[in-house]
Amino acid sequence: MSILVDRDTRLLVQGITGRDGGFHTQQMLAYGTAVVAGVTPGKGGTTQHGVPVFDDVESAVRATGANASVVYVPPLAAADAVCEAAAAGIGFIVCITEGVPVQDMVRTLPYVQQRGARLLGPNCPGLIAPGVCKIGILPGNIVTPGPIGLVSRSGTLTYEVVYQLTTAGIGQTTCIGIGGDPLIGTKFIDVLRLFEADAATEAVILIGEIGGSDEEEAADFVRTSMRKPVVGFIAGRTAPPGRRMGHAGAIVSGNAGTASDKVAALERAGVPVAPTPSGVVERLRSVWQASGGSAR
Amino acid sequence: MNLHEYQARDLLRARGLPVPEHVVAETPEAAARAAERFAGRVVVKAQVHAGGRGKAGGVKLAATPQEAREVAARILGLTIKGLPVRRLLVAPAVDIEREFYVGITLDRAAGRPILIASAAGGMDIEEVAKVSPEKIRRLPLHPDRGLEPFDARRAGFALWPEAGNKVAAVCQKLAAAYAAFDASLVEINPLVVTPDGRLVAVDAKIVLDDNALDRHPDLAALRDLDAEDPRERTARERGLSYIQLDGDVACVVNGAGLAMATMDLIQHYGGRPANFLDIGGSSNPEKVTVALEIIQADPNVRAILFNIFGGITRCDDVARGILLATEKSPPRLPIVVRLIGTNDAEARRLLAGTTLGTAVSMDEVVQKGIALARGTAVA
Numbered sequence: 001m002s003i004l005v006d007r008d009t010r011l012l013v014q015g016i017t018g019r020d021g022g023f024h025t026q027q028m029l030a031y032g033t034a035v036v037a038g039v040t041p042g043k044g045g046t047t048q049h050g051v052p053v054f055d056d057v058e059s060a061v062r063a064t065g066a067n068a069s070v071v072y073v074p075p076l077a078a079a080d081a082v083c084e085a086a087a088a089g090i091g092f093i094v095c096i097t098e099g100v101p102v103q104d105m106v107r108t109l110p111y112v113q114q115r116g117a118r119l120l121g122p123n124c125p126g127l128i129a130p131g132v133c134k135i136g137i138l139p140g141n142i143v144t145p146g147p148i149g150l151v152s153r154s155g156t157l158t159y160e161v162v163y164q165l166t167t168a169g170i171g172q173t174t175c176i177g178i179g180g181d182p183l184i185g186t187k188f189i190d191v192l193r194l195f196e197a198d199a200a201t202e203a204v205i206l207i208g209e210i211g212g213s214d215e216e217e218a219a220d221f222v223r224t225s226m227r228k229p230v231v232g233f234i235a236g237r238t239a240p241p242g243r244r245m246g247h248a249g250a251i252v253s254g255n256a257g258t259a260s261d262k263v264a265a266l267e268r269a270g271v272p273v274a275p276t277p278s279g280v281v282e283r284l285r286s287v288w289q290a291s292g293g294s295a296r
Numbered sequence: 297m298n299l300h301e302y303q304a305r306d307l308l309r310a311r312g313l314p315v316p317e318h319v320v321a322e323t324p325e326a327a328a329r330a331a332e333r334f335a336g337r338v339v340v341k342a343q344v345h346a347g348g349r350g351k352a353g354g355v356k357l358a359a360t361p362q363e364a365r366e367v368a369a370r371i372l373g374l375t376i377k378g379l380p381v382r383r384l385l386v387a388p389a390v391d392i393e394r395e396f397y398v399g400i401t402l403d404r405a406a407g408r409p410i411l412i413a414s415a416a417g418g419m420d421i422e423e424v425a426k427v428s429p430e431k432i433r434r435l436p437l438h439p440d441r442g443l444e445p446f447d448a449r450r451a452g453f454a455l456w457p458e459a460g461n462k463v464a465a466v467c468q469k470l471a472a473a474y475a476a477f478d479a480s481l482v483e484i485n486p487l488v489v490t491p492d493g494r495l496v497a498v499d500a501k502i503v504l505d506d507n508a509l510d511r512h513p514d515l516a517a518l519r520d521l522d523a524e525d526p527r528e529r530t531a532r533e534r535g536l537s538y539i540q541l542d543g544d545v546a547c548v549v550n551g552a553g554l555a556m557a558t559m560d561l562i563q564h565y566g567g568r569p570a571n572f573l574d575i576g577g578s579s580n581p582e583k584v585t586v587a588l589e590i591i592q593a594d595p596n597v598r599a600i601l602f603n604i605f606g607g608i609t610r611c612d613d614v615a616r617g618i619l620l621a622t623e624k625s626p627p628r629l630p631i632v633v634r635l636i637g638t639n640d641a642e643a644r645r646l647l648a649g650t651t652l653g654t655a656v657s658m659d660e661v662v663q664k665g666i667a668l669a670r671g672t673a674v675a
Contacts, residue, residue, distance in 0.1 A: 018580040021662045076511055101508035102402060103478050109407055110439050125607075137577075139607035139638060154553020155577075159637065163605070180552060182404050207585060209553055212404045236558035236565045238541070239572070246552025246574040249404070250509060254422040259560075276564055277557055278659050 001176045002121070002129030002199070003149070003194040004092060005068065011135050012057065012066035012090065013038045014073055014081045016048045019073035020096070024137055027051050028070075030142040033133050036064040042168075057088040070091040070126065070135050078122060079104035086117040094135050095121035095185070102248070105183040112185060119185025123248065125155040125177035138175060146171015147293065148284070150194035151188060152207035155249070157235060159209060160277050168281050173201045180247025184213070188218035196226050199202050202293040203229045203284060206271070208262055210236030211250045215262040223269035227286035232266045232273040233280050234259045297504045298320060300343045302385045303518050304482075311473050311572065313466060313484070314496045318387035327368030330386035340367050346377040347420070357389055378575040382522065390496050395486035396455045397421050397429045398467055399501075400437070400474040409437040409474060411467055413451040417486035421531035443471035449504050457480040462495050463487070477515060480507030508630040525660050527590045536575055543568025544598040544663075545669045546591040546629075548584070550609045558603045561658065567666035570597045577608050584617030585624065592628060600629050601665030603658055606637030615643035634661035 008172010011028065016022035016038025026049050029035050031200035035051050037060040042054030054060035059070070071078055071093065078097040084227075085093045093112065100122045112119045120127065130143040136142040136153070142163045150172055152158040161177055173195075178186050188206060195201045215234065222230050237259040239245045241252040252258050263273045272287060274280040299307070302320050309315040312336045319330035320343070331338045342354030349355050356378050358364035364386065395417030405409040413590045416424045425432055435447045435456055448467040453460030468485060474482045481503040488496045509516040521529060531538035537552065541559070545567045551557035552574045559569040571591065575583045591597055604614050614635060622631070632653035635643040647654060653668070655661035667673035
C-alpha cells in the first residue's frame with residue numbers, strides 16, 4: 001500500500017494551462033494518475049490534454065469529484081490557490097510552486113488545517129507511489145514498487161537516492177518530497193507517522209538538509225514512537241553559515257540548523273546517517289535485515 | 297535580501313518609529329559637514345552587510361566635525377569581513393540610560409512570526425539566547441492579526457515597568473513594519489532609554505524575504521549591487537543559484553539538495569569545493585554557458601565537475617549546453633561530466649569524442665574532479 005495517495009485519488013491540476021502545469025499533466029496522465037480536472041480562471045469550458053478545465057475549484061470538484069489537487073500557479077498566486085482548494089473541500093493539496101512568500105504561508109497553513117486538509121509543500125517535487133499514482137514532478141521511470149518509504153526536503157537528491165534503491169533492486173511504497181521552504185504544510189514527523197502506520201512500509205529513508213529543526217523533531221519521533229527502522233542522510237555539511245543554499249529554508253542561522261547537529265540528533269535516536277548518498281542503500285540493508293525485513 | 301542600516305532607519309522612521317535623523321556620507325568631508333549640521337557629538341558607522349561592525353572598528357564616536365573627518369577617513373579605509381567600507385552613516389550620538397532588544401522574525405518550528413524582547417540590549421541576541429535565555433521573551437504573533445496589543449504590553453512592561461506602554465507602541469509599529477515589508481527580520485538593537493526618558497532606536501536591521509520582492513518593487517530597488525559578490529550577482533540575474541566557497545573543485549549541479557550533497561561529497565573524498573551552484577530545473581543550454589563563465593572567473597578553481605540528475609531536466613539538453621559553451625570559448629580548466637536520468641544515452645552520444653571526461657556515478661565524478669584539480673589525472 002501507499003500513503004497519502006491510492007487508486008481512488010482523483011486529481012485536479014491548478015494552473016493546468018501554464019507551461020509547467022500542462023507538461024506535468026501529460027506526465028502524470030502517462031504514469032496512470034487519474035487527472036480528472038484542471039483549473040485556470042478564465043479558461044473554463046476548454047480542455048487541456050483531454051482534461052476538462054474549470055474557472056474555479058469548487059465547480060471542478062462538483063463536476064468531477066476531484067479529491068486531491070496539485071498547484072502549479074505562479075508564486076504570488078500560490079497561497080490563494082491552496083486556500084481555494086481547501087475551501088472547496090479538497091483533502092490533499094500538493095503545492096509544487098517555488099518562491100512563495102513566507103508570510104503567505106504563515107496565513108495559509110492554519111487556514112488549510114482548519115478546513116481539515118493536508119498541504120504538501122510548497123517548493124516540493126510532490127510524491128509518487130510506484131505503479132499507483134504520481135502527483136507533481138518526480139520522474140516516474142526511476143521508481144519501482146516495494147517496501148521502502150522515502151521522505152525528503154529535496155528534489156534531485158531524492159531522485160539520486162531512489163535511483164540507487166531501484167538499481168539495487170529495492171522498491172518503494174511511496175517517495176515524498178516535503179519541500180525546501182522554511183514553512184511547509186507536511187513535515188518529516190507527519191510522514192514518519194504515516195509510514196509507521198502503513199502495513200506495506202518496512203523501513204524508511206529520511207533525507208534532510210541544513211536549516212530549521214525538523215530533522216531534530218523527526219529524531220525525537222523516531223526514538224519515542226517508531227518501531228520501523230529509519231536511515232538518514234543530511235545535505236549541507238560544507239555549507240557556510242548565514243548563506244541560503246538554493247532552498248529558501250536551507251540556511252544555518254547563528255548556531256542553529258547545522259548538519260552536524262542534525263546528524264547527531266538522528267544518531268542519538270538510533271538512526272544511522274550515511275556520510276554519502278551511495279552509503280544510504282548499504283545502511284538501509286543492514287538495519288532492515290536486523291529488523292527482520294525482506295532485505296536482499 | 298539584507299538592507300543597510302541607513303535604509304532600515306529610513307523605512308522605520310517613515311512608519312513612526314523613534315529613529316533619529318542621519319546623513320549618509322561617502323567621504324570624510326561629507327562626514328565632517330554632517331557633524332557640523334548635527335552640532336554635537338556624533339556616531340560614525342560603517343554601512344556594510346556584516347555583523348560585529350563595532351568590534352571591527354567600524355563604529356566610532358566623534359566630538360567635533362574635525363574628529364568626525366578623522367574617524368570617517370579611518371573607517372572608509374577598512375575592510376570588514378571581506379567587505380570594503382564605501383559608505384558611512386553619521387547620526388547624533390545618544391546618551392544611554394538603559395538599552396533593550398526588540399525584534400520580529402519567523403519561528404520556523406511554530407510556523408509563526410514571534411516578537412523577541414530582551415532587557416539585555418546592545419548585545420548579540422544569539423549570544424544572549426545561549427548564555428542567559430531567561431533574559432529573552434518570545435511572544436508568537438497571530439497569523440492574521442499580527443502582534444496582539446496585550447502581548448505588546450506584556451513585552452513592554454517586562455522591559456520597562458515604569459513606561460511599558462511606550463515600549464509596547466514601538467513593538468506594535470515594528471510588527472506592522474514586518475508585515476508591510478514582507479520581512480524575514482526587523483530588529484532594533486539597541487532600543488535606548490535616554491536619561492531624559494525618551495525611547496530612541498539607535499540601530500536598525502531589516503532582512504527582506506526574497507520571494508516577496510516582486511510585490512515590493514520599491515523595496516527591491518534598495519538592493520546594493522556593489523555590496524554583492526559580482527559572480528553571485530551575475531548568477532542571480534541569470535537565474536542560477538551560486539555561492540562562492542574557497543576550494544578548487546567547482547561543481548555544476550541541478551537542484552539545491554543534490555548541489556549541497558555534491559559539495560559535501562567533494563569534502564568527503566578529501567577535496568575542497570569551490571562553490572555551490574544550482575542550475576535549476578530547466579535545461580536551458582544558456583544557463584550552462586553562464587555557469588561555466590562564472591566558475592572560470594574564480595581564480596582558485598582548478599577543475600570542474602558536472603553532476604546532473606535528469607528528471608525534468610533533460611540530460612541531452614545539458615550536454616548540448618556544455619558543447620555550446622565549450623565550443624564558443626574552449627575551457628581553460630579540465631571538466632568531468634556525469635549525466636544520468638532522462639535522455640542520458642543521447643547525452644553520452646553527444647559528448648563521445650570530445651575531450652571532456654565522463655563518469656557514471658556521483659562518487660566517480662567527484663573523485664575524478666578532485667584528481668583533476670590535483671593534477672593527478674587528465675580528463
